[in-house]
Amino acid sequence: MEFRYLPMTETDKKEMLDKIGVSSSDELFSDIPKEVRLERELNLKKPASEYELKKELTEMAGKNANSTEYRSFLGAGVYDHYIPSVVDHVISRQEFYTAYTPYQPEITQGELQAMFEFQTMISELTAMPIVNSSLYDGGTAVVEAVYLSAAQTKRKKVLVSAALHPEYRQLVKTAANGKKLEIVEIGYKDGVTDIEHLEKELDEDTAAVLVQYPNFFGQIEPLEKINKLIKQQKKTMFIASSNPLSLGYLTPPGEFGADIVVGDTQVFGIPAQFGGPHCGYFATTQKLMRKVPGRFVGQTVDKDGQRGFVLALQTREQHIRREKATSNITSNQALNAVASSAAMSALGRNGVKEMAKLNMQKARYTKLKLEEANLPAVFNGPFFNEFVIKLSRPADVVNEALFEKGFIGGFDLGKVYPELENHMLIATTEIRSKEEIDAFAKEMGDING
Amino acid sequence: MAKENFPLIFERSKEGRSSYNLPALDVPEVNLEEEIEDAYIRKVDAALPEVDELELMRHYTGLSNRNFGILSGFYPLGSCTMKYNPVINEDIARLPGFSHIHPYQDPKTVQGALELMYDLQVHLEEITGMHEITLQPAAGSQGEWTSLMMIKAFHEANGDHHRDEVIVPDSAHGTNPASAAVAGFKVVEVKSNEKGLVDVEDLKRVVNENTAALMLTNPNTLGLFETEIVEMAEIVHGVGGKLFYDGANLNAIMGYSRPGDMGFDAVHLNLHKTFTGPHGGGGPGSGPIGVSKELAPFLPKPVVRKNDGEYDFDYDLPQSIGMVKGYYGNFGINVRAYTYIRTMGAEGLKKVSEYAVLNANYMMRSLENEYELPFTQHCKHEFVLSGNKQKKLGVKTLNIAKRLLDLGIHPPTVYFPLIVEEAMMVEPTETESKETLDHFIDAMLQIADEAKNNPEIVQEAPHHTAVKRLDEATASRKPVLRAQKVE
Numbered sequence: 001m002e003f004r005y006l007p008m009t010e011t012d013k014k015e016m017l018d019k020i021g022v023s024s025s026d027e028l029f030s031d032i033p034k035e036v037r038l039e040r041e042l043n044l045k046k047p048a049s050e051y052e053l054k055k056e057l058t059e060m061a062g063k064n065a066n067s068t069e070y071r072s073f074l075g076a077g078v079y080d081h082y083i084p085s086v087v088d089h090v091i092s093r094q095e096f097y098t099a100y101t102p103y104q105p106e107i108t109q110g111e112l113q114a115m116f117e118f119q120t121m122i123s124e125l126t127a128m129p130i131v132n133s134s135l136y137d138g139g140t141a142v143v144e145a146v147y148l149s150a151a152q153t154k155r156k157k158v159l160v161s162a163a164l165h166p167e168y169r170q171l172v173k174t175a176a177n178g179k180k181l182e183i184v185e186i187g188y189k190d191g192v193t194d195i196e197h198l199e200k201e202l203d204e205d206t207a208a209v210l211v212q213y214p215n216f217f218g219q220i221e222p223l224e225k226i227n228k229l230i231k232q233q234k235k236t237m238f239i240a241s242s243n244p245l246s247l248g249y250l251t252p253p254g255e256f257g258a259d260i261v262v263g264d265t266q267v268f269g270i271p272a273q274f275g276g277p278h279c280g281y282f283a284t285t286q287k288l289m290r291k292v293p294g295r296f297v298g299q300t301v302d303k304d305g306q307r308g309f310v311l312a313l314q315t316r317e318q319h320i321r322r323e324k325a326t327s328n329i330t331s332n333q334a335l336n337a338v339a340s341s342a343a344m345s346a347l348g349r350n351g352v353k354e355m356a357k358l359n360m361q362k363a364r365y366t367k368l369k370l371e372e373a374n375l376p377a378v379f380n381g382p383f384f385n386e387f388v389i390k391l392s393r394p395a396d397v398v399n400e401a402l403f404e405k406g407f408i409g410g411f412d413l414g415k416v417y418p419e420l421e422n423h424m425l426i427a428t429t430e431i432r433s434k435e436e437i438d439a440f441a442k443e444m445g446d447i448n449g
Numbered sequence: 450m451a452k453e454n455f456p457l458i459f460e461r462s463k464e465g466r467s468s469y470n471l472p473a474l475d476v477p478e479v480n481l482e483e484e485i486e487d488a489y490i491r492k493v494d495a496a497l498p499e500v501d502e503l504e505l506m507r508h509y510t511g512l513s514n515r516n517f518g519i520l521s522g523f524y525p526l527g528s529c530t531m532k533y534n535p536v537i538n539e540d541i542a543r544l545p546g547f548s549h550i551h552p553y554q555d556p557k558t559v560q561g562a563l564e565l566m567y568d569l570q571v572h573l574e575e576i577t578g579m580h581e582i583t584l585q586p587a588a589g590s591q592g593e594w595t596s597l598m599m600i601k602a603f604h605e606a607n608g609d610h611h612r613d614e615v616i617v618p619d620s621a622h623g624t625n626p627a628s629a630a631v632a633g634f635k636v637v638e639v640k641s642n643e644k645g646l647v648d649v650e651d652l653k654r655v656v657n658e659n660t661a662a663l664m665l666t667n668p669n670t671l672g673l674f675e676t677e678i679v680e681m682a683e684i685v686h687g688v689g690g691k692l693f694y695d696g697a698n699l700n701a702i703m704g705y706s707r708p709g710d711m712g713f714d715a716v717h718l719n720l721h722k723t724f725t726g727p728h729g730g731g732g733p734g735s736g737p738i739g740v741s742k743e744l745a746p747f748l749p750k751p752v753v754r755k756n757d758g759e760y761d762f763d764y765d766l767p768q769s770i771g772m773v774k775g776y777y778g779n780f781g782i783n784v785r786a787y788t789y790i791r792t793m794g795a796e797g798l799k800k801v802s803e804y805a806v807l808n809a810n811y812m813m814r815s816l817e818n819e820y821e822l823p824f825t826q827h828c829k830h831e832f833v834l835s836g837n838k839q840k841k842l843g844v845k846t847l848n849i850a851k852r853l854l855d856l857g858i859h860p861p862t863v864y865f866p867l868i869v870e871e872a873m874m875v876e877p878t879e880t881e882s883k884e885t886l887d888h889f890i891d892a893m894l895q896i897a898d899e900a901k902n903n904p905e906i907v908q909e910a911p912h913h914t915a916v917k918r919l920d921e922a923t924a925s926r927k928p929v930l931r932a933q934k935v936e
Contacts (some may be wrong), residue, residue: 003792003793003797003800004755005532005533005792005793005879005881006797006800006801006804006880007497007880007881007882007883008800008804008807008882008883012882012883013807015883016494016807016808016810016811016883019811019814019815019825020807020811020814021814022827025806025807027827028806028807028810028827028829029627029702029806030827031674031676031704031826031827032674032676032702032705032706033676033678033679035679035704036603036678036679036706036707036710036712037705038578038704038706038707041795041796041799042575042576042703042704042789042795042798042799043575043702043795043895044572044575044794044795044798045568045572045791046575046794047791047792047793047794047796047797048791048792048794050537050792051552053537053788053791054540054541054794054802056791057541057544057565057788057791057846058541058544058546059561060546060561060564060565061541061544061545061546061547062546062561063546063559063560063561063564064547064550064558064559064560064561064562065550065554065558065559066546066548066549066550067545067549067550067551068545069545074553074554076553077775078551078552078553078776080549080551082471082490083471083604084468084469084785086468086502086505086506086509088504088543090506090509090513092539093509093510094518094519094520094521095513095516095517095518095521095536096513096515096516096518096521096729096730097518097534097539097727097728097729097730098514098518098519098520098531098534098727098728099517099518099519099728099729099730099732099843100524100526100529100531100728100730100859101728101731102516102730104517104850104859104860105852105916105919105921106732106851106854106914106915106918107514107516107517107854107859107914107915107917108512108517109455109512109516109730109915109916110512110516111512111516111730113457113515114509114512114514114730115605116457116930116931116932117457117458117459117874117932118930118931119931120457120459120931121495121497124495124496124497124816125495125497127762129931130929130930130931131930131931134579134732135586136591136690136732136774137469137774137775138735139774139775140494140587140591140775140777141736142617146469147631158623161671162531165775167772167776168773170772171771171772171773171774171775173771173772174749174771174772174773177598177601177602177633177770178594178597178598178601178631178633178770179631179633180633180634190933195608199935206697207537210740220485220489223489224488224499229733233828247491248491248495249481249490249491250485250489250490250491251488251489251490251491251492252491252495257931268831269935271548271781272540272548272551272603273548273549273550273780273781274547274549274550274552274559274562274777274780274781275548275551275552275775275776275777275778275780276587276733276775276776276778276779276780276782277587277732277733277735277779277780277781278775278780279733287572289928289930292857295731295930296930297930298925298928298929299918299924299929299930300880300919300920300923300924300929301919302717302916302917302918302919303917303918303919303920303921304452304917306452306454306865306916306917307454307455308776308916310921310924311917312704312921312924312925312928312930313925315925315927316625317623318590318623318626318627319623319624319704319865320623321623322623322626322627322636322887323626323627323629323630323636324630325623325627325630327627327631328590328593328594328624328628328630329587329588329591330590330624331587331588331589331721331731331732332590332731332732333729333731333732333733334696334730334731335729335730335731335732335733336729336731336732336733337814338509338730341458342505342509343496343584344497344506345458345468345498345500345505346467346468346469346502346505347467347497348462348466348467348468348470348497348498348499349494349495349496349497349499350494350498350499350581351467351469351471351497352468352492352495352497352721353491353495353915354471355469356493357481358471358472358474360481361474361476361478361479361481362476364476365476365477366496366652372806382484382485382486382489400555401553403473403555403558406553408551408558410821411553413628424742424851428473430471431472433475434475434476434509435470437476438522440845448454
């Protein structure tokens with residue numbers, strides 16, 4: 001079998017073994033104790049030729065119904081948006097996708113500057129002055145925000161809105177077990193965080209209040225009221241998880257007094273790819289800068305006075321601080337941050353606003369058409385590009401019928417909110433045409449009966 | 450005089466330019482301002498750049514030209530396994546059936562994706578010798594933390610709530626102690642001996658009834674195989690502790706030895722290292738973990754199951770530690786790793802380790818006369834030199850690293866592991882040819898010679914890069930973390 005990634009020839013091997021002074025490469029493994037040496041070949045599928053493998057994996061991919069063939073109304077944290085062609089051309093440059101973390105700034109100015117620009121763009125969208133160079137995804141960014149608030153306030157209790165993405169809430173719960181934090185869930189009322197419940201639970205032991213904006217149901221949380229309530233408690237932090245696309249139109253959490261704003265930039269140039277990799281962002285205030293997890297890129301000058309960029313504030317990080325680090329996270333999501341930066345650059349100041357508004361317009365049209373098909377929305381507050389409807393049949397049954405008609409239907413809320421059985425979360429993005437929305441509403445009406 | 454700055458994308462911006470074409474507003478428009486309260490409508494635009502498409506592409510192409518990737522040149526960055534990233538991986542990951550599928554689709558509509566995940570798990574189980582794999586962790590550090598959370602849950606299920614200590618060698622990656630701390634453990638350090646291996650006597654001293662786990666990389670960060678691994682496993686298991694394997698260095702032993710057979714209870718893998726990820730300039734990665742049968746009930750949920758030829762997610766895991774990452778992990782990276790494993794097979798992966806080790810030993814023996822070699826036994830896939838000889842001549846390891854930049858080579862990892870002074874950690878990987886290794890050896894010998902005869906040229910390096918040495922101290926003392934004036 002030939003291996004096209006392995007350049008070693010018999011001649012090379014002989015010359016190298018001579019230099020080392022051994023007669024076979026097996027001698028180099030002789031320090032592995034006999035009892036733990038594998039004396040058989042690994043039992044794996046046989047190596048496949050390039051042609052055969054491409055054929056097989058293309059067939060495997062073909063077994064998946066994808067959103068280029070099906071018309072999708074599924075969101076719930078992961079969205080099907082327009083991805084400008086520039087994005088994939090940018091991130092296909094090997095200098096971006098094969099490189100390691102830019103620890104040698106003289107030869108990695110490109111990556112460093114791209115991260116610096118990403119930090120600036122997210123800072124603009126969120127209205128927060130300090131942004132790191134990305135984290136794994138929106139969910140893990142929420143976890144890091146919770147850790148930070150607990151460490152900073154030296155408190156253990158965190159109030160989490162039930163209208164926060166259900167998986168993000170699960171991640172917070174898992175993580176809380178490591179640091180022995182107490183997570184209190186705040187219910188929702190009319191589709192937004194229940195302010196009375198929040199007021200009741202909020203006290204001097206509360207490290208942070210965590211809400212999503214727009215929330216999991218698509219509703220726009222009353223951040224003004226929430227902030228006022230939080231500010232009654234000294235030190236308690238206000239954490240908002242926010243879809244950055246919505247901030248093209250909505251007032252950013254930074255202007256409502258948020259201490260930490262996190263979220264996922266999947267909406268900008270990153271395909272759904274079955275849930276990952278996406279790209280988390282972490283934005284905060286000047287005061288908390290030195291407590292932030294992950295990497296920062298900072299601007300500086302070289303010895304000739306030319307502008308340049310470096311990894312800054314590294315003394316927070318695990319490779320230096322070890323067990324005293326602000327977080328154990330090593331990697332960021334650099335390539336996806338570059339993808340999002342390219343998408344945000346393509347959209348620019350006007351495009352991001354226009355795209356946000358298009359989402360809102362098309363979602364409202366979908367809501368109207370579904371109402372006409374006897375499927376009214378159940379929450380009536382202001383929303384972004386998602387809303388909840390009640391069905392007369394189980395959501396999975398409706399989705400199966402929709403699938404037959406070429407649609408990927410909405411998220412089955414009953415799976416995570418028992419009180420919302422037979423409810424569906426419908427997302428409409430800018431790429432859905434009027435024709436598709438009309439057809440979808442008609443099918444929904446027919447199926448629902 | 451300073452060269453002209455490479456512009457920020459914001460500095461290329463001009464009002465009225467754009468490079469987007471959104472779908473048309475083809476539905477009846479409603480007045481959003483009637484619905485949305487004024488306080489919630491953004492008043493000041495986010496000042497994203499306004500550039501046309503050519504300008505955008507020139508900008509990012511210009512940035513990429515100021516970056517060094519694996520196709521730019523040799524990248525022997527120790528512990529990072531900077532091997533060739535096969536281009537077929539990129540093609541497969543971009544198939545719409547893999548890239549444009551939603552995590553909440555009905556599993557019946559994504560059987561191909563589940564099949565890939567399942568079969569990747571099966572392959573990784575065999576490669577590591579572990580009972581079960583989860584693909585959920587996003588990268589290595591999350592894999593470490595997930596493993597420790599499972600070990601913690603295991604001890605607690607046994608009523609061993611007092612086990613709050615995790616033992617970490619002094620040569621370990623910094624992530625190990627950091628992950629242990631985040632999982633709520635105290636970190637206890639175990640020393641290395643004069644051979645660069647864990648000091649077994651010291652291990653005996655630090656284990657006790659509070660030991661939750663030992664975290665170990667094997668081969669370790671010095672590139673040396675922990676030959677007393679069997680005894681170490683007995684010591685830790687003897688007090689009821691668990692063994693965690695940091696898979697950063699798996700590239701050295703595939704097909705030769707398996708962590709599961711060495712007695713490890715949990716293993717994390719860096720698919721972006723050993724299995725050609727790629728690294729993406731710092732991420733995304735993928736950090737699956739493998740566990741023993743005993744730990745399997747604590748796996749994060751969901752797990753992928755196969756019943757009668759059909760694949761599904763199983764959320765019904767009463768002892769699970771819960772979810773550790775949204776959805777199912779970094780699927781897009783897992784697709785690349787799977788493509789790689791299927792290209793190589795058992796025969797190929799064993800050759801990978803054979804050649805990675807052969808390359809490292811060849812380089813080590815070619816450099817040991819001019820550079821101090823603290824540990825002289827055969828290495829595995831990487832080795833650590835010390836720049837002590839050169840330092841005496843006034844040339845520090847940092848200078849050597851910067852001089853390599855002038856010669857078109859990415860430097861090794863420097864000043865790590867911490868237990869070697871002026872450390873240079875070199876990992877060639879198996880995908881580099883002998884000619885490339887010889888080029889690196891020649892460059893290192895040239896620098897050793899320069900350190901003796903012309904130290905200034907090394908001390909002042911780099912001379913030929915896009916920027917010269919940067920003022921990192923000021924960047925941290927007075928941080929500027931975003932473009933100051935954006936209009």
